[in-house]
Amino acid sequence: xxxxxxxxxxxxxxxxxxxxxxxxxxxxxxxxxxxxxxxxxxxxxxxxxxxxxxxxxxxxxxxxxxxxxxxxxxxxxxxxxxxxxxxxxxxxxxxxxxxxxxxxxxxxxxxxxxxxxxxxxxxxxxxxxxxxxxxxxxxxxxxxxxxxxxxxxxxxxxxxxxxxx
Ligand code: SF4
Numbered sequence: 001x002x003x004x005x006x007x008x009x010x011x012x013x014x015x016x017x018x019x020x021x022x023x024x025x026x027x028x029x030x031x032x033x034x035x036x037x038x039x040x041x042x043x044x045x046x047x048x049x050x051x052x053x054x055x056x057x058x059x060x061x062x063x064x065x066x067x068x069x070x071x072x073x074x075x076x077x078x079x080x081x082x083x084x085x086x087x088x089x090x091x092x093x094x095x096x097x098x099x100x101x102x103x104x105x106x107x108x109x110x111x112x113x114x115x116x117x118x119x120x121x122x123x124x125x126x127x128x129x130x131x132x133x134x135x136x137x138x139x140x141x142x143x144x145x146x147x148x149x150x151x152x153x154x155x156x157x158x159x160x161x162x163x164x165x
Contacts, residue, residue: 010042010046010047013042014043018035018039034067037067041065041067044064045062050076055083058081059074071088071089074088074112075087078126078127082123084122085116086116091134091137092111092115094137096114099159100157100159148160
């Protein structure tokens, strides 16, 4: 933040350029890819649009920016615009596949619609559910060696049921 100033201004980011931003966010990893995406974003969408544009229109615009995918667009819409959308990250996808709610080849949009159709359209609820599922995927339903013994939903999980049969 010291490098770019606070509050963050698009002009300051453009002045820093890819190298300057990458240096500032080095700790996050993949800093050059992220820095290029940030520059693409600044060049494509104004702050006013980010704050005021109709969420569905903004989603389409965000997805047109090179480097921004479905998850990033949906995280922005849910967290900052309080729009009732459910971002699907790698942990959530894994948990839902093992649980049997979706299949391994299902698209992002399909998985998102499955989750959204079974949860209330309440942004606060969706943020909590999103963070809880990520935590579950990181700590219990881990990529390697899921800890099914201490999983609260093991009784209903397709992976566990299949293993018993
Ligand atoms: S029972 Fe096991 S595989 Fe199923 S969701 Fe829980 S931790 Fe994951």
